[in-house]
Amino acid sequence: MRRALAAVVEMVIFALASGLLAQAAxxxxxxxxxxxxxxxxxxxxxIEVDTTGGPMFGRSPQGAFDVLDDHEVILTFDDGPLRPYTxxxxxxxxxxxxxxxxxxxxxxxxxxxxxxKEVAKHGHTIGTHTWSHAKLQTVGLNEARGExxxxxSAVVKxxxxxxxxxxxxxxxxxxxxxxxYLKSRNVASFYIDIDSRDFDTRDxxxxxxxxxxxxxxxxxxxxxxxxxxxxxxxxxxxxxxxxKMRGYKVVHMVPKTNATTLANFDKLASRKIEQRKRATENxxxxxxxxxxxxTGGTSANGKREVLPWGKKPDPTASRRKxxxxxxxxxxxxxxxxxx
Ligand SMILES: [Zn+2]
Numbered sequence: 117m118r119r120a121l122a123a124v125v126e127m128v129i130f131a132l133a134s135g136l137l138a139q140a141a142x143x144x145x146x147x148x149x150x151x152x153x154x155x156x157x158x159x160x161x162x163i164e165v166d167t168t169g170g171p172m173f174g175r176s177p178q179g180a181f182d183v184l185d186d187h188e189v190i191l192t193f194d195d196g197p198l199r200p201y202t203x204x205x206x207x208x209x210x211x212x213x214x215x216x217x218x219x220x221x222x223x224x225x226x227x228x229x230x231x232x233k234e235v236a237k238h239g240h241t242i243g244t245h246t247w248s249h250a251k252l253q254t255v256g257l258n259e260a261r262g263e264x265x266x267x268x269s270a271v272v273k274x275x276x277x278x279x280x281x282x283x284x285x286x287x288x289x290x291x292x293x294x295x296x297y298l299k300s301r302n303v304a305s306f307y308i309d310i311d312s313r314d315f316d317t318r319d320x321x322x323x324x325x326x327x328x329x330x331x332x333x334x335x336x337x338x339x340x341x342x343x344x345x346x347x348x349x350x351x352x353x354x355x356x357x358x359x360k361m362r363g364y365k366v367v368h369m370v371p372k373t374n375a376t377t378l379a380n381f382d383k384l385a386s387r388k389i390e391q392r393k394r395a396t397e398n399x400x401x402x403x404x405x406x407x408x409x410x411t412g413g414t415s416a417n418g419k420r421e422v423l424p425w426g427k428k429p430d431p432t433a434s435r436r437k438x439x440x441x442x443x444x445x446x447x448x449x450x451x452x453x454x455x
Contacts, residue, residue, distance in 0.1 A: 157212040157356055160188065160365030166372045167281045170299030173369075174307035174338040184336045188367050189359065191216035192306065194245050194284060196224055196343035197231035204349035205341075206238050212356045215368040216240050217306070218343065219284040222247035222270030226388045229274035236275055241370055243282025243306070244268050253289035260294040262381075264303075269377045269385035278374035282306060303375065309337025312348060320351030327355055331364065 163183055165171070172180035184190065191209070193216055196202045209216055218235050220242060225232045236242055246252065247266035250259070264283065271279055281303040285294070288307065298305055310330045314323045327339060341348045359366075 153213065155360070157214040157360050157364075157366050159213075159215055159368045162368045162370055164370050164372050165282075165304055167302050167304040170295070170301070170303050170305065172295075172305050172307065175309050180307055184338075184367060186335050187363055188336045188365050189310075189331070190338045190367050190369055191341070192219060192284070192308070192338060193217070193341050193343040193348075194219045195221055195249065197228055197235060198224065198344040199228055199231050201346060201349040202231055202235065202343040205343045205352055206235065206240075208349075208352035208356060209240070210238065211353060212360065212366075214356065214366045217243055217280075217282060217369055219243045219245040219282070219306070220267075220271050221245050221249050222267040222385070223249075223388075224344075225271040225274040226385070226392050229276075229389065232271060232274040233276070236277065241282065241368065242271060242275065242279040243284065244271050244279070244375075245284050246286055249286045251287055251289050252285055252294040253287075253291045255291075257293050257297065260291070261297055264294070264297065264301075265378055265381040266384060266388075268375050269381035270388060272375070272377050273382060273385040273389055280369075280371035281373070281375035282369070282371065301376070304371075306338060306369075308340040309334060310339045312339065312341045314342055314345040314348040314351075317347050320347050320354065323347045323351040324355050324358065328358055328362075331359075 165173075173183065174180055175182075191214070193202075193205060196205075196218060197220060205216075215238075218240055220232065220235075222244065232242070244264075244267040246263040247270060248263065250263040252260045252263060255263070267283075268279070268281075281301070283298055283303050283305045284307075285305065290305075295305070310327055312323050312327050317323060323341075331337065331339075341352070343349070
C-alpha cells in the first residue's frame with residue numbers, strides 16, 4: 117500500500133516537473149497578445165498529468181492528491197455543453213486569457229458537437245462526466261462501465277479528436293467498483309474543493325459570494341461550476357476579475373496522453389450522433405415545438421431510450437417521472453439536478 121502510494125506521489129512530482137516544460141511550450145506557442153497582459157489571470161502554470169493507474173485529485177473521501185500551492189485555483193465546468201451558457205463561459209475565460217477543464221456529459225456533447233469543438237478550439241481541456249449523468253454509486257460494474265465508456269466515446273466522436281483521460285463523478289458519488297474500473301483504464305478522476313452550488317440559484321452575485329468566501333477560507337482549490345447554469349454564465353467574468361484582484365493564480369491541468377476509447381462504444385456513439393442529427397432535422401422539418409437535446413431518456417423516434425447495459429424501464433418510474441416533469445418549474449435539463 118505504502119509502496120503504491122509512493123509510486124503515485126513520484127508520478128505527480130514528475131508531472132509537476134514536466135508541467136514546467138509544458139508551460140514553457142504553451143507560452144512559446146501562444147501568439148495571443150493578451151497572454152502577456154499583467155491585468156489578466158492568464159495561466160500561472162500547466163500541470164501535465166500522467167494518468168497511469170488512475171490518480172485522483174482534489175478533496176476526496178478516498179484520498180487524493182493536492183497539487184496546488186497557496187492561492188492557486190483550477191477552474192472546472194461540468195454538465196455541458198449547453199450553447200447559451202457555455203458560450204458565455206468561454207467568453208469570460210477568454211477575457212482573462214485563462215484555461216479551464218470541461219467535464220462534458222456524453223449526451224450533451226452529442227446534442228451539440230459544434231459547441232464541443234468550440235470549447236476545444238479555445239484551448240481548454242476536455243474530460244467527461246458519464247454518458248447520461250448517471251449516479252455511478254448505485255449501479256453495477258456493467259452499467260458503470262457503459263456510462264463511462266460511452267461518455268468518452270460520445271465526446272471524442274462529437275469533437276472528432278481525442279480528449280483527456282479526465283473524469284468527474286456525477287453528483288460526486290463514487291463507488292469502489294467505478295473507481296477500480298477508472299484505474300484499470302488509466303483515467304484520472306477529479307474531485308472538488310470549492311463548490312459554487314450554481315445550480316440552486318439564478319443569481320450570479322450569490323455564486324460569486326460563495327466561491328470567494330470559500331476560497332478566502334481555504335486559500336486554494338479546484339473550483340466547481342456548471343456551464344449549463346445561467347448563474348455561472350452571468351457571474352464568471354466578475355469572479356475572474358475578483359480572483360485576479362485578490363492575487364489568485366490559475367493552474368491548467370493537461371493530460372500527458374489522450375484517453376483511449378473502445379471500438380464498440382465508438383460505434384454506439386456514432387449511432388447516437390446520427391440519431392440526434394436525424395431527430396434535429398425532423399424537428400426542423402415538422403416545425404414541432406422545441407424538444408430538448410437531452411431530454412433524459414428519449415431516443416430519436418421519441419421512445420424511451422434503453423441503453424444496452426441498462427435495465428428495462430420501470431413503467432411506474434416512468435409515470436412518476438412524467439408526473440414530476442409536469443409539476444417541475446425547471447426546464448428540460450432538470451434531470452441534472454445537482455452536479
Ligand atoms: Zn454533473
